[in-house]
Amino acid sequence: MIDVQNISRSFGDRRVLDGVSFEVASGRMTGFVGGNGAGKTTTMRIILGVLAKDAGEVRFEGEPITAEQRSRIGYMPEERGLYPKMKVLEQLIYLGRLHGMSSHDAKRSAQGLLARLGLEERENETLESLSLGNQQRAQIAAALVHEPIALVLDEPFSGLDPMAVEVVVGVLRDYAAQGAPVLFSSHQLDIVERLCDDLVVIGGGKILASGSREALRAEHAGREFELELAGPAADAGWLREQPGITVTHLDGGRARFEAAADSDAQAVLARAVAAGPDAQIRSFAPVVPTLAQIFKEVVR
């Protein structure tokens, strides 16, 4: 687990991180989201030790993180960092060797990743000759080649087409499943929504929300419910007369409504059940907010 504790950082007299604390749990994918200039890259650089903090501490597995541990984190920096004129496989082997792998292990790891990322045909091409999306895949391979103990990825999905996103998502998921903590930033909330187990929202250098995706959704769920009826008499118009209910959308048998109390929602369910076979309940559920909605709410 990576534990970011009360980190602050200023540039000149501008404080860009102000008491930032969150955890990146082992075996879980933590999405790091926030608007432009919110402080994501600065936080990641501080975790990796490429930028100094003014205050606070980064811990790994419960202890202050060491230089050796930092060197074993797979990092994909915002500015990327592979050599444009070097061949992809050669470059990955070189990076593996820098991290202490044997040539044989580095080559095996690099080729495995290139195959997984759909780049095996490109292994002898220079980075600069690849499309931007393929360059990005190579950057992901570079972060993973030395079989790191954790991953910190700054915008790993930017510039990837939907197919490539799927491939990278699969690789990262498998990696986290082996027990490593994975932190990734992204502006693509739909991807974060699918991929993350935990979420950290930063704004103006402060943590605005953090926790598991489900807990955040539950916390931000309103009192809205969705009811769908099917059958010859499927008409949810009676909702308008239900006590404690405000209908927000009605279209024949489909309705959305807000319930003043849980008991009011339960009363709706009971009435729908009582309606019988001509208006059967197809679904009845609380409306769960999307990450985009939660994000808008917390950064407001």
Ligand SMILES: Nc1ncnc2c1ncn2[C@@H]1O[C@H](COP(=O)(O)OP(=O)(O)OP(=O)(O)O)[C@@H](O)[C@H]1O
């Ligand atoms: N070296 C620096 N010198 C001065 N200011 C900096 C420096 N690095 C970052 N900043 C400022 O710190 C703030 C946070 O920047 P950071 O890059 O961490 O944000 P971010 O959340 O990663 O943004 P984006 O999503 O746009 O990449 C910004 O206002 C930025 O201008």
